[in-house]
Amino acid sequence: MSRVAVVTGAASGMGLAIAQRLASEGCRVAMLDLNGLALADEAAALRASGHHAASYVVNVADRAAIEDAYTLIRAEFGPIEILVTSAGIDAFVSFRAMTTEQWEQMVNVNLTGTFHCIQAAIGDMVDGGWGRIVTISSSSAQSGANRMAHYVASKGGVVGLTKALAVEFAPLGITVNSIPPGFIDTPMARRAEERGDLPSIDAVIARTPVRRAGTPNDIAAACAFLCSDEAGYVTGQLIGVNGGWYL
Ligand SMILES: NC(=O)c1ccc[n+]([C@@H]2O[C@H](COP(=O)([O-])OP(=O)(O)OC[C@H]3O[C@@H](n4cnc5c(N)ncnc54)[C@H](O)[C@@H]3O)[C@@H](O)[C@H]2O)c1
Numbered sequence: 001m002s003r004v005a006v007v008t009g010a011a012s013g014m015g016l017a018i019a020q021r022l023a024s025e026g027c028r029v030a031m032l033d034l035n036g037l038a039l040a041d042e043a044a045a046l047r048a049s050g051h052h053a054a055s056y057v058v059n060v061a062d063r064a065a066i067e068d069a070y071t072l073i074r075a076e077f078g079p080i081e082i083l084v085t086s087a088g089i090d091a092f093v094s095f096r097a098m099t100t101e102q103w104e105q106m107v108n109v110n111l112t113g114t115f116h117c118i119q120a121a122i123g124d125m126v127d128g129g130w131g132r133i134v135t136i137s138s139s140s141a142q143s144g145a146n147r148m149a150h151y152v153a154s155k156g157g158v159v160g161l162t163k164a165l166a167v168e169f170a171p172l173g174i175t176v177n178s179i180p181p182g183f184i185d186t187p188m189a190r191r192a193e194e195r196g197d198l199p200s201i202d203a204v205i206a207r208t209p210v211r212r213a214g215t216p217n218d219i220a221a222a223c224a225f226l227c228s229d230e231a232g233y234v235t236g237q238l239i240g241v242n243g244g245w246y247l
Contacts, residue, residue, distance in 0.1 A: 001228060002159070003132075005082035006062055006073060006116055008032045011039040013186030014136060015086030017216030018223045022084075023051035025224060026076040031055045032117075033087065052077070060113030073089045076151040079124035082227045085114045085158075086136040092147040092197040102109055103150045107156050110154035114161060120174075122169065131174035132227040135162045136219070137238070139246045147197070158203045159238060166236030175235035177226045182242025184214040209244030212237060 005022045009015030010031030023029045023046050031046075033039040036057035043055035054076055056069040064106060073080065078172045093102060115137055125131025140148060141155040159178055166176040183189060183204045192198040202212055222241050225231055 001027055003027050003081040003112045003227075004030070004073070004077045004079060005033060005084065005227070006030045006070075006080050006121060007084045007086060008113075008115070009087030009136075010055075010068075011035040011042055012182065013086070013188055014184060014216045014219045015084070016042055016097050017220040018084050018086060019053065019219035020046065021217070021224050021243045022082065022227065023053055024094060026058070027082065028052035029054075029079075030061070030069075030073040032058050034059050060085075060109040060117055060162075063064070063116045064122070065117050065156055070120050074124070079128055080121040081125060081128060081130060082134075083118060083121045083133045084134045084136070084223055085117050086229070087113060087117075088136065088188075090151050090192060092149070092192070092195075094147050098150060106154050107157070108149040110151070111157040111161070114158050118161075118165065122165075122174065125174045126169070128173050129173045131169070131172075133162075133165065133174065133176040133179040135176070135225045136157075136160070137180040137244045139180045139240065141180055141244050142240075143246050144230060162238075163177075163236045175231065175236045177231075177234060177239060179219060179222055179239050179241055179244075179247070180239070181219055181224070182214055182245035183208065184216060184219060184241075207245070208242075212243065214243055 005027040007019040011033035016098040046053035058065040123238040138155040162178040
């Protein structure tokens, strides 16, 4: 798979595993994240093992920054063919205590950030007659989640955006799918556990039918399939990777 792939949230967790997986399959990978230090280290590690990778420090909620990064990516690697949007934030607050600022920040990053990243890239895919877009949503958009109304709404928006774009762009050779992860053992999940916002990982495992926590590599494997030529007849789908947590 010698494609040009953009992965957001690529400094950590699932985004990092997805970037590593796509690079190992031969993609030229542009890694985007706010966390410049970790991002630069991870991109350097990929290059040191012989892969094509470059890092771009951006806030996905900042359209101008995304456009600027894409200009550099096109110059370095060529037109964008694959886009995976994993950048995201979580937060836990009761609905009645939620401020408008908290709501807007969540929607700006998780939903509008996804919109910016896709809208600024999709012209390349239209011109090339081929594209793969995978959004990382959340199983909480399927099940609901306590004290996460803004997060769940933002991820539900990502699911709707995914389906709408799948319909609009399928005739043009572009597939758009979403992975709604269940509990995945990443820095985000560990931080939530440490704060007491999520139950302990052991408690989650006990309630998960496959009896283990999900790993970033579980997500990367599903994502690699959705980005492949073989997945050309799969679009507008939610491919749950959740150990049977939500069916
Ligand atoms: N871990 C889970 O159990 C779980 C479950 C369901 C959904 N998700 C979703 O999966 C995605 C990846 O999460 P993760 O667990 O790997 O988290 P993570 O915190 O390990 O990684 C997220 C990355 O996104 C980056 N990021 C955050 N805001 C950004 C912004 N505005 N611009 C650019 N980069 C930004 C962070 O710096 C970080 O590197 C997120 O969208 C998250 O909501 C996670």
